[in-house]
Every structure is written in structure tokens, then in C-alpha cells.
Amino acid sequence: MTISATEIVPDAETGGLRLAGKPIHPLWLRERVTEPESYDHHNHQRLYEHSELKEDLAIKTVALGSNSQSLKIEFSDGYKAVFDLNALAKELGMTDNPESIPLPKSWDSGLKFKRFSWNDLEDPAEMKALLKAYFENAFCIMDDTPIDRDSLKAHAKRFGFLRETNFGEIFNVETKPNPSDLAYTDVALASHTDNPYREPVPGIQYLHCLRNEVAGGLSTLVDGMAVAEAIGDENPDWLDILETIPVRFRYEGPSGVYESVGPLISRDHRGYISHIRFSSRVDFVPALDPSVLDLFYSARRRMHKLSNDLAFQIQFPFKPGTLLMMNNYRLFHGRTAFDGALGYRHLQGCYIDHDGPQALYRALAVGRTETYLPRET
Ligand SMILES: [Fe+2]
Structure with missing residues (x-):
């Protein structure tokens, strides 16, 4: 009191x-x-x-x-x-509110983080610890998940409702020896955020490893909050223009033409960096005055450089049963190259909205013991 x-x-x-x-x-x-x-x-x-x-x-x-x-x-x-x-x-903020979502903490390549075992998450305290780590770091890694095909749907539903996209409820990232389709490639993927052309952009991405027989192909993560802070420290005008210029993102595919417009960096009502949009193959900046674009292009180039800089990056391998949960609004993600001729590599992915893990955290914070989100009836 x-x-x-x-x-x-x-x-x-x-x-x-x-x-x-x-x-x-x-x-x-x-x-x-x-x-x-x-x-x-x-x-x-x-x-x-x-x-x-x-x-x-x-x-x-x-x-x-x-x-x-x-x-x-x-x-x-x-x-x-x-x-x-x-x-x-x-x-009024005069006493601690257990329902408050843990604040984000920016990190770089020196980050020490705990991996969680799927088998421990029936324990409400362990699930709450996982969610706290997720809110602070914008990702968490779980091991020992069941690896049946499409089991990711059930895994993700533990945290929220599936967000279907133009790639379906679940998408496959699959590489086979002697690939018959260019989709099954083994090239490195530079740091990016997913689907910035969707409205709204999918919030949380899961990647679930079902099979991996290749070396390399390490998953890479970079904290967009840390990159934005570094850009602002280096040149405040760069950060300012990245937060100001509305960029159009566009995707054309069999399911339709998707467009969404927003700055490369946005903040929430508290001033925290809350949304990074970065996908260097599908962004279109307006035809602004060339002097303005000079500054924008310098800033965007720096953002690209830092988001692929090893000083900001963590890397980890996927093994069968590994489940990555990451905030697509805060983190860049990518992949190192690997030799797809060496064997199969099969990941499945899906998205949920941000509010699912928040709702689960609030329930656990006030002593509810269900470690799954109940459904309304
Ligand atoms: Fe991606």
C-alpha cells in the first residue's frame, strides 16, 4: 500500500x-x-x-x-x-504491476541467453521465464519439441492464434540434394524482416526444424533496436530520416499484389524502437528531393551494413526439434550459406500476432497456471 x-x-x-x-x-x-x-x-x-x-x-x-x-x-x-x-x-505506476510486460533490452553478439526445453514448459514458472526472455530479447529458442510434420501449428497455438499469410498457415523452408526447384536453395540470406508488404506485417515468426543433415545454414539474428541505437549514436540525422520517410513495400505473387507503407524504423508510444521494416529486394522509396534521398540512401546503406555486422549478430544451428520464436518487428533474421548437396534440411515456419504471448504472460503473472492460452467459447 x-x-x-x-x-x-x-x-x-x-x-x-x-x-x-x-x-x-x-x-x-x-x-x-x-x-x-x-x-x-x-x-x-x-x-x-x-x-x-x-x-x-x-x-x-x-x-x-x-x-x-x-x-x-x-x-x-x-x-x-x-x-x-x-x-x-x-x-498509476505507484506500485509494481505484475502484469507489466518486461521491457526490451538491446543486445549484440555478446548476448548470453538460455535455451529452453519444450518438456519443461508445463511448469508455469518456466513458461513465464521463457516469455520474459522473449520480451526482453525479442526471441527465444526451445529444444526437444515433437517433430511430426505440421506439429508447428500446435506448438505455435500454445502462444497465440495462427496468422495465415499468402504462404499459408505454415510454410516450408526445405532443401534437398539435387534441388528441382530454385526455392530449395542453399544460399546465404542477408538480414531482413519478413513480409513488410503485408498490412499488418506478421508479428511473431516461428521456425521449427524437422530435419537437418547439412553443416552450415546457421540461423542469424540481429537486434534492430541495437542497430537503430548505433545508427543514432553515429549520426542522428540518419536515424531521423529512417524514422521519417515512408517507404512502400510491394510483393506480387499468385495470391495477389500486396503493398504496405511505413518507415524503416518506428517507435511505440513510449519511445521504444518497435518496428523495423527491412527487406532490401522489395522496398521502394518515394521520389523525394535528391538531397533528401542522398541522406536516406546513406542511412539505409548503414542500416544494411550494421544489420549484417558480426558484432551485432548471434548465430546458432538448427537441429531437429529446435523451435525459434522471434519478434519480426524488432529482429533482423538471416541464414549463413550451406552445401545443400550434403543432405536434407527441412524447416517449417508460421506466424502469430504479438498479443498472444502478452496475454499468456499476464495470465501467468496473476497466478493462473494454464501454460496454454484457453480459447473463448
Ligand atoms: Fe525471412
């Missing part, structure tokens, strides 16, 4: 309150009413439209509940409500 009686002060000027020195608008407080006639405790939704509240609503009286854990308020329209002070303190 962080808000004491002396820290609850009516604010005559605004008609609101001060809680531990923080000014609180009367409507802000009113919208947090949880009285049963105003709030459905089953679906956690309000039972009224907020525009029905009086615009000039004020707080008439304030009293601390007898247990000092609650706040009794009477509003100027005569409505009375009791608030949970702990819940208010949590939302």
Missing part, C-alpha cells in the same frame, strides 16, 4: 483529487468505478457509455475506507462508489 490517508487530498480547483501528489481528473476516476450496476464483473466491461457522464463532473466528498485499502467517493451527480486503492496505485 503506497497511498496513505495524508496523501489523499481533494483538489478544489479541478474538482478532482490528488493521490500521492498526482492530480486525478474526476472523470478518470469515475471511469474506474467497479460497482456492479456500472461494471460487469464477468466480462470486465463498463455498463454505460462514458459520454453519458456529465462533462463538468466533480468529486463532492472523499473518505478513506475503514481498512485503509479503499477510497469512498461521492461525485457531484450523487453517485457513490468505493475504489480499491491498491488497484489505483498499480494503474
